[in-house]
Every structure is written in C-alpha cells, then in structure tokens.
Amino acid sequence: MPPATRSIGQVLKILKEDFEDVSISKIRFLEGEGLITPERAPSGYRRYSAADVDRLRYILDVQKNHYLPLKVIRENLAAMDAGETTPAPQAPAPAVAPPDDTVPVTPDLAEAAALPPHRIPPAKRPIHITRKELLRLSGLSEPDLAELERLALVVPRRGTVYFGRDALTVAVVARKLGPYGMDARHLRAIKQAAEREASLIDQAVAPLARRGAPSRKAVAEVMQLILHAHAALLRNSIG
Structure with a gap:
C-alpha cells in the first residue's frame, strides 16, 4: 500500500501548529527554490508525503530559530539526502536590538507606505516584518492577504520568511482600494x-x-x- 500523501492545505494545517506565520505561498516559494519536490497527482495537484512534511518542518525550524539562509539550508538538505551528517545549527543569539538595516514598524509607517504613484521616495532603510505583523499593520484580512500571495503580488524578501516595505505598501493599497470594489485581480x-x-x-x-x-x-x-x-x-x- 503506497504511503499516504496530503494536500497543501492539510500540510499547512499541520505546520501551523508550530509555525504560525507559514502560508501556502511560503510552501510554494520553498518548492520554487528546489528545497522540496512534492509529487503531482494525475489531476495536477501537489501531494505531500510524510517525508516532505518533515523536510518542510526542518526548513522552517532552522529559518525561525537559527536564522540559516537558504544557501546553507540547501547545502544541508543535499548532505542529508546523500546520507551525510550535517553540522548541528548554532543556538540563536540572545535577543538584541533590531540590526542596523531594519527599523521599527508602526501603523503610522504602514499608512505612510502607500505613497502617491507618481512619487518615488528617497531610499529608506529596509524593514523586516513577519506575515502576522504584515496582517496587523496593513489591516488586511487573512483571505485578502492569502489572495495577494497567491497572485505573487505580496512576496517575502528573497531568501527569507520576512516581508519588506514594498510588500507592506501593496498590502496597504489593497486594503484602501477595497471600498472602491477593487481587489487582488x-x-x-x-x-x-x-x-x-x-x-x-x-x-x-x-x-x-x-x-x-x-x-x-x-x-x-x-x-x-x-x-x-x-x-x-x-x-x-x-x-
């Protein structure tokens, strides 16, 4: 009897127990980066094995708790696939103030992110916010943000699980356009x-x-x- 497989929605439900910021777009992003390769059912839908779920859990854990970049994660996974022993991730450093390339984000900043389309603001320091923070700051609902992610209108900063200033801008604009009958499409x-x-x-x-x-x-x-x-x-x- 072949091993049971799960849909992406079922996998998401399992992972959210430990990683509340994970999303379908994040799982698809990791697939796009070649870190997981789920099977495809005859219908074309992705089907995830228990090994795929364990692999996702490993990736999310070392990103969240050990801050490993995708390059290192990819190397570790390749070593694991070859039966080699990978170095144990270092314990995360004690909490410190935000690094120099980040700034605290407030609702005021979220509103200011939605600038008139004909203006380009001076270069600003990057921000790194979680998906949960993006929801809170933008005021979007979970379904609205999920649709923006599905259409790749809002995506994490490359190689991370964090969102930047452009993602926040798009999210705020999407919320403000809602009353005018405009949505992600x-x-x-x-x-x-x-x-x-x-x-x-x-x-x-x-x-x-x-x-x-x-x-x-x-x-x-x-x-x-x-x-x-x-x-x-x-x-x-x-x-």
Missing part, C-alpha cells in the same frame, strides 16, 4: 503594467551597462521619468 493588472515598464527601463539602460558605466543612478532617473509620464497620462485619461 485589479492589482494584478497593475503588476503586469509595472512589469512592462520595468522592461522599458531595462532597454533604456542596457547600452550604459554594456559600456560598464554605473547604471544605478540612470535606472532611478528613468524610473522617475516613466512614473511621471504614467501619472500624467493616467490623469489625462481620467479627464
């Missing part, structure tokens, strides 16, 4: 437009990159110009 259209504009920026600065000239300033300038044009054309279209 409408934000997805905005994302697609942003991706097209990003391609325009890449094309504009490509010649500079080929010449080896610094392009960060050029990228910021082109982005600013495109956003100004975008805002002006949007105002003109609305009349």
